Amino acid sequence: xxxxxxxxxxxxxxxxxxxxxxxxxxxxxxxxxxxxxxxxxxxxxxxxxxxxxxxxxxxxxxxxxxxxxxxxxxxxxxxxxxxxxxxxxxxxxxxxxxxxxxxxxxxxxxxxxxxxxxxxxxxxxxxxxxxxxxxxxxxxxxxxxxxxxxxxxxxxxxxxxxxxxxxxxxxxxxxxxxxxxxxxxxxxxxxxxxxxxxxxxxxxxxxxxxxxxxxxxxxxxxxxxxxxxxxxxxxxxxxxxxxxxxxxxxxxxxxxxxxxxxxxxxxxxxxxxxxxxxxxxxxxxxxxxxxxxxxxxxxxxxxxxxxxxxxxxxxxxxxxxxxxxxxxxxxxxxxxxxxxxxxxxxxxxxxxxxxxxxxxxxxxxxxxxxxxxxxxxxxxxxxxxxxxxxxxxxxxxxxxxxxxxxxx
Amino acid sequence: xxxxxxxxxxxxxxxxxxxxxxxxxxxxxxxxxxxxxxxxxxxxxxxxxxxxxxxxxxxxxxxxxxxxxxxxxxxxxxxxxxxxxxxxxxxxxxxxxxxxxxxxxxxxxxxxxxxxxxxxxxxxxxxxxxxxxxxxxxxxxxxxxxxxxxxxxxxxxxxxxxxxxxxxxxxxxxxxxxxxxxxxxxxxxxxxxxxxxxxxxxxxxxxxxxxxxxxxxxxxxxxxxxxxxxxxxxxxxxxxxxxxxxxxxxxxxxxxxxxxxxxxxxxxxxxxxxxxxxxxxxxxxxxx
Numbered sequence: 001x002x003x004x005x006x007x008x009x010x011x012x013x014x015x016x017x018x019x020x021x022x023x024x025x026x027x028x029x030x031x032x033x034x035x036x037x038x039x040x041x042x043x044x045x046x047x048x049x050x051x052x053x054x055x056x057x058x059x060x061x062x063x064x065x066x067x068x069x070x071x072x073x074x075x076x077x078x079x080x081x082x083x084x085x086x087x088x089x090x091x092x093x094x095x096x097x098x099x100x101x102x103x104x105x106x107x108x109x110x111x112x113x114x115x116x117x118x119x120x121x122x123x124x125x126x127x128x129x130x131x132x133x134x135x136x137x138x139x140x141x142x143x144x145x146x147x148x149x150x151x152x153x154x155x156x157x158x159x160x161x162x163x164x165x166x167x168x169x170x171x172x173x174x175x176x177x178x179x180x181x182x183x184x185x186x187x188x189x190x191x192x193x194x195x196x197x198x199x200x201x202x203x204x205x206x207x208x209x210x211x212x213x214x215x216x217x218x219x220x221x222x223x224x225x226x227x228x229x230x231x232x233x234x235x236x237x238x239x240x241x242x243x244x245x246x247x248x249x250x251x252x253x254x255x256x257x258x259x260x261x262x263x264x265x266x267x268x269x270x271x272x273x274x275x276x277x278x279x280x281x282x283x284x285x286x287x288x289x290x291x292x293x294x295x296x297x298x299x300x301x302x303x304x305x306x307x308x309x310x311x312x313x314x315x316x317x318x319x320x321x322x323x324x325x326x327x328x329x330x331x332x333x334x335x336x337x338x339x340x341x342x343x344x345x346x347x348x349x350x351x352x353x354x355x356x357x358x359x360x361x362x363x364x365x366x367x368x369x370x371x372x373x374x375x376x377x378x379x380x381x382x383x384x385x386x387x388x389x390x391x392x393x394x395x396x397x398x399x400x401x402x403x404x405x406x407x408x
Numbered sequence: 409x410x411x412x413x414x415x416x417x418x419x420x421x422x423x424x425x426x427x428x429x430x431x432x433x434x435x436x437x438x439x440x441x442x443x444x445x446x447x448x449x450x451x452x453x454x455x456x457x458x459x460x461x462x463x464x465x466x467x468x469x470x471x472x473x474x475x476x477x478x479x480x481x482x483x484x485x486x487x488x489x490x491x492x493x494x495x496x497x498x499x500x501x502x503x504x505x506x507x508x509x510x511x512x513x514x515x516x517x518x519x520x521x522x523x524x525x526x527x528x529x530x531x532x533x534x535x536x537x538x539x540x541x542x543x544x545x546x547x548x549x550x551x552x553x554x555x556x557x558x559x560x561x562x563x564x565x566x567x568x569x570x571x572x573x574x575x576x577x578x579x580x581x582x583x584x585x586x587x588x589x590x591x592x593x594x595x596x597x598x599x600x601x602x603x604x605x606x607x608x609x610x611x612x613x614x615x616x617x618x619x620x621x622x623x624x625x626x627x628x629x630x631x632x633x634x635x636x637x638x639x640x641x642x643x644x645x646x647x648x649x650x651x652x653x654x655x656x657x658x659x660x661x662x663x664x665x666x667x668x669x670x671x672x673x674x675x676x677x678x679x680x681x682x683x684x685x686x687x688x689x690x691x692x693x694x695x696x
């Protein structure tokens with residue numbers, strides 16, 4: 001129990017703390033620490049206790065803490081040492097937890113912030129962590145926290161969200177086509193998982209909101225891979241074909257070291273195109289399970305696109321010249337892929353068949369027309385996003401046309 | 409190259425290498441040539457202070473007592489030149505389970521016929537000084553109580569607190585009736601959960617004694633020793649470069665050495681017949 005700090009006629013009586021029958025082996029040090037915190041360095045408190053041996057415990061505690069101790073008739077007199085302040089001299093303040101506060105997110109987060117929560121005070125001498133992505137303008141998005149919150153709210157459990165027992169029976173050729181499209185989508189989603197995951201490990205934790213977005217993006221992709229695989233295997237199929245050209249296209253995404261450029265190629269162009277594909281599958285897939293999967297995955301991918309767009313809009317607002325770098329990246333990627341065949345024939349044909357739903361000339365004609373419409377939708381989507389990023393129309397059209405034929 | 413000041417230390421735990429490598433680096437930053445030799449036990453370290461191997465040694469209190477006696481027998485002098493703030497005025501406490509009938513009052517008569525846990529044979533804090541304390545209360549091992557030793561890493565003078573921890577665990581397991589430990593270890597074992605809060609009670613406490621010190625050998629170069637002590641005193645807790653070393657070594661500041669805190673141990677060493685007046689080892693069952 002703590003008695004009041006009393007002042008009588010200019011005479012300060014020491015603070016008296018009675019730890020009663022609480023030992024320092026049971027938490028009494030908290031009462032003493034609290035008391036010491038209320039007196040200045042060099043100030044004194046008096047402690048009394050009842051538990052047998054409390055004096056020995058107090059001696060040990062004061063010795064370890066660096067406080068002077070003397071026993072008198074009225075109790076144990078502890079003189080507060082300044083040693084504890086020493087640990088925090090030269091400490092670093094790391095912004096604020098609330099990103100809205102002024103100075104909350106530093107333009108350059110330092111290696112010595114390490115893994116500390118943003119806003120924490122970090123002791124001098126803490127180890128330095130080499131996070132490559134440590135500059136705000138390279139990674140930041142003002143609405144990252146909102147996008148993360150939306151993502152958390154929109155998470156879905158494949159077991160609950162998809163009716164895996166919905167009845168359907170497809171011709172073998174169409175089921176094969178579904179398996180091929182799923183094979184292709186899994187491959188693409190592997191890229192969409194690995195790219196943010198790699199950046200996640202390189203991102204300074206100071207940019208907590210961006211870290212959270214990337215983390216949940218990775219979780220989204222893991223879920224997509226799971227449900228695509230599950231759909232693929234529903235009728236006893238194994239994954240089908242993976243082409244060198246498709247993999248070469250995805251490899252250029254993994255090879256891109258710049259966060260913004262990778263986000264542009266993967267999220268804005270690639271996943272943006274993928275949203276069109278998923279919407280197509282939602283509308284035209286021949287079975288209810290594929291349609292449900294496509295609808296749910298499309299929602300997630302749209303968020304990924306939104307994050308990429310928001311980040312790029314912020315960066316381009318501050319660095320308009322960065323547009324040239326983005327344009328060059330599309331051209332370089334196009335050059336790198338010029339020797340490949342683009343979207344594999346099997347996937348293209350499978351999409352037609354899948355949209356046809358049956359193996360008849362009339363149905364195939366419908367499927368073919370739908371895939372053509374998909375191609376137009378994808379190209380328009382790319383163009384629209386490029387225009388929103390401030391590219392001139394002529395450039396935007398050229399870049400939209402140069403985008404990989406692999407879709408992603 | 410200037411001959412470095414050579415210090416001896418006992419490797420009672422792997423961290424000892426980290427500590428002294430860190431000190432070596434610190435001294436080198438201040439243009440002071442320093443090196444160290446690690447020993448597996450204090451006995452050989454103290455002996456090396458008299459054959460020209462060591463200029464200085466980081467000695468346990470028992471090693472200090474021996475060094476002092478060996479020096480005296482040779483007509484030489486050793487000096488305690490520095491110690492940690494946490495080396496001053498330690499006490500050991502005898503702990504029982506809360507439900508024990510043993511009480512602090514009545515000259516500890518409740519300990520008659522009981523089994524008491526001690527640390528290593530060569531531990532000043534958990535064997536020699538506690539036995540001395542009980543002797544002053546009229547209690548002798550074998551006659552009045554049964555002593556059970558928790559002997560870990562002999563030759564390290566109890567620096568390894570494992571013996572005290574084993575005794576504390578045996579106490580909670582009901583294998584012994586009481587256990588000795590340094591006052592600070594009573595708190596440490598409580599933090600670790602080895603001794604649940606409120607599950608134990610202190611029934612006896614030894615007088616205050618001092619712990620380790622840097623002992624300068626008889627022939628140590630005075631200037632170098634003075635510079636060594638000066639650099640130790642300069643090690644500030646505020647300095648993030650040296651704070652980790654101080655934390656590892658368990659201190660906040662270095663103090664000048666004092667020899668006033670070893671009387672209890674010297675008496676215990678005689679009573680327990682651990683060393684003779686010349687520093688020869690008497691304890692027959694002591695292996696190191």
